[in-house]
Amino acid sequence: MRQPAHAATGRGGSGRRRGGASGPVTIEDVAARAGVSAATVSRTLNGNYPVAATTRTRVERAVRDLGYVVNAHARALAGSTTRTVGIVVNDVIDPFFAYIARGVEREATARGRMCLIAATQGDSRRELAIVDLLHEQRADAVVLVGGAVADPAYTKQMAARAKALAAGGSVLVLCGRPSLGPGVPTAQVGYDNEGGAAAITEYLIAAGHRRILYLGGPAELSTSRARLAGHRKALRARRIPSDPKLIQTGAFGRRFGYHRMQELLAAGPDFTAVFAANDVVAAGAMQALHEAARTVPDDISIVGYDDVPVAAEVRPGLTTVHVPLEEMGREAVRLALAGEDTDTNAPPTQAVTVGTHIVARESVAAPSKGARRQR
């Protein structure tokens, strides 16, 4: 496959590349065909250097005739950017991740970047490995999406990755997860999980509920923890005792919501409302409620978090906390690529926080007399 040097540097007269039989077309081939140097072709293609109009035309024609497609790897190696951004998600199916990924993809594409994507399946060891792979690819930015496990060893390792990435000129963006510690060079896109959770808990309290079930995600995940913390804070603020039996953690899937709710219902429920840690869990719980012939919101009120489509599709519509997921993804890219136009490197650590708000649908009502009596 390799050609000896003299072949590559040989005269590049008009006779070459006629049949296209001699391997991929390179910039040299285009240069030869247009009767200019490779440098001129490069300049024409990149448009960052003055090229005479006639020359430009000749080059463009040669490109078209030969079907030349620039090699991004050669470009990345010679240039200073790869025009690539990495996205790390748990699972591409999960709407929470999918919406953020969509935002990242759209913003990156709009800025002429390609996206590298990989799924961790919730395994933080795998996540570290993926970040390494993205480092190999020299992605201009690496966006870590969603909650992180609260494990010091993990945090330390990821912090080391962040530093290595920064040393190489790329930036690690934490999208919806806590900082890796002071001094660790990252960008951050956050949303106020604790505040949102407190607000929607307060919403339930305001509707008259006192016995509220928290039906949450994995206990070790930062997102679940923050939401639970907000929930507790709201209860505390209203002097409502927190009952351990009403704190149920486990997972972020529909399955979990469905099965755990079935169990609780079978055990004799002692709550008038449910705060599901995300909409998907809420949807599962609503299914269990429905099958157990409990009416939402007449028998039991329920709220979710995230405001993904399922919240609007279930019946009754789910009252939830709206999180601008796609916007978070876009913001992650903006933040990471903010310094691209300026000469100076952007300040290493920056953060933005997006706002959330409650979307009231039909899943909340005052507790029923029956439920009250039941206590």
Add this chain to the structure above:
Amino acid sequence: MRQPAHAATGRGGSGRRRGGASGPVTIEDVAARAGVSAATVSRTLNGNYPVAATTRTRVERAVRDLGYVVNAHARALAGSTTRTVGIVVNDVIDPFFAYIARGVEREATARGRMCLIAATQGDSRRELAIVDLLHEQRADAVVLVGGAVADPAYTKQMAARAKALAAGGSVLVLCGRPSLGPGVPTAQVGYDNEGGAAAITEYLIAAGHRRILYLGGPAELSTSRARLAGHRKALRARRIPSDPKLIQTGAFGRRFGYHRMQELLAAGPDFTAVFAANDVVAAGAMQALHEAARTVPDDISIVGYDDVPVAAEVRPGLTTVHVPLEEMGREAVRLALAGEDTDTNAPPTQAVTVGTHIVARESVAAPSKGARRQR
């Protein structure tokens, strides 16, 4: 940033790289630190050439000490593969695409590949542009997911891309869309849209339905066309006249299913069953049906296509055609990378077809007396 030649080739004694202040670590740095040549480091890292155990240890230690991370672009440029596969989807949110993308991602990751992903938003011009971008990236395989527009000009252009890609050693995989024509080098993963549509139409007919509404996707999309063709074929086989008013095309989204069904219901329905061209459309239609106080399946039966989660989540459960989406994605990668282990290039054009089957849930019943009389 660039260093003059003499600096790069200078003695690489043990003194270098101590502070990590001189830019990214390269293989030369590792070689110097380990007291071997770059070639030996490369061989150690790639493990495709015998290296003495003691040497290997020294190299590995140097890699660790220096925090060396290989540069994938340099590797791609020098080597013959980029260990990268491209995925082209309509939208990362749509479950049809998301499941196939998940299959591609999982299989690619399992084979040590990274995935490049981009969304076309259903615009075939954008799709062509994305394929070009993926060509620039020299992806080992490019997977085009889902239906294509039936437009000769488009087909011709994509065929040209396929040839260019093939000339460069990568393969274009058509996942769930028709061939680009004879002689165009592609791999294909298909599923029998026509057969599946015919089968589920037959299922409705067998339940007693004669007036079946086809509620379908975009008229120009290969997938919608094939499903409609199958539907018609089944009607013809049973000598059931096809009524133009019962053929409704438009889009593949929930919105379309919901609104079109509302309109039809308002106009006075003349059908006892609905064949929605996919589950998402079916879910939208079911919502409209519900809001109009029509009971599924007592008043109207409905079936979908794809068997994505929403089919199992709606009430009543949706009878649909199961398509092994994730498996299709995996198969696409397998096909594309089939020749990687063998010396000989794999035959240019290959195809596999995955099987589909009907999943019977609760959304189909015999037409009601009332509906029959209504005719």
Add this chain to the structure above:
DNA sequence: TCCACTGTAGTAACCGCTTACTACGACGGC
């Protein structure tokens, strides 16, 4: 003792582009 092997490791030629320098003809000011 000499030599053909065998196992390891080094040398250097690329891979295909970008870009800092350098070169050079045309032009306008003095």
Add this chain to the structure above:
DNA sequence: GCCGTCGTAGTAAGCGGTTACTACAGTGGA
């Protein structure tokens, strides 16, 4: 008419790896 500028384009040195050759100790057989 001479020279400093300006607009263009060429030269060549990398970017950071991989790998075909080549080199050179040991080893065992003749």
